[in-house]
Amino acid sequence: MSGNIASAADLRTLHCAHATVQLDAGEAAALAALLDGWTIEGGRLVRRFGFANYYETMAFVNALAYIAHNEDHHPELVVGYKTCEVRYDTHSVKGLSLNDFICAAKADALLRP
Template identity: 55%
Template sequence: MTKTADLLTKKCRHQETALDDAQIQVHLAALPDWHVAQGLLERQFSFRNYYETLAFVNAAAYIAHAEDHHPELTVGYNRCMVRFNTHSVNGGRGGLSENDFICAAKVGALFAQAHS
């Protein structure tokens, strides 16, 4: 069983094979606020104002840069949708890899720390 703490200690590495459905479900259990939609691991984060939203976006971008694994970010006044997938797996067809879950755990921890 994968735990959030396990994901937080890992670093992203090159992935060639996507996770299968069973592996995705195991990883999702460690990230209860995240879900898979149309092949993307996603979560919407809510904030009080635009300043908080942009601060989160910048911090999430720092995490993405450090891990060399970049999400799709959709930013509004008081919300940000974060979506991960790994374009390089499955021969370039894409899918979910452990990297997506590592980054999701780190972005989720960032949000939790700022809102505790």
């Protein structure tokens, strides 16, 4: 599955597919290793983002909502004043799919210059 994906930049060029399959633990771990700050917790891909204030938090949440809409792949979000926890999994495959890692890489790109 991840044979041609060597970096987070590679993931950012892809788009989510409606027909997707569950990754095995090795494939998921290999893809998670390409992303900074993301961990696999309880079968989900998770990252906690910190911000300077509420405005920055909400700007990130709104940009992430735009990505989710375009990719038709929606994370679970826990939003606080200066934090946002993002959790991805693919309900249709009851686990992690490539779509989760594509969206995680695109979320990270929101914070890179």
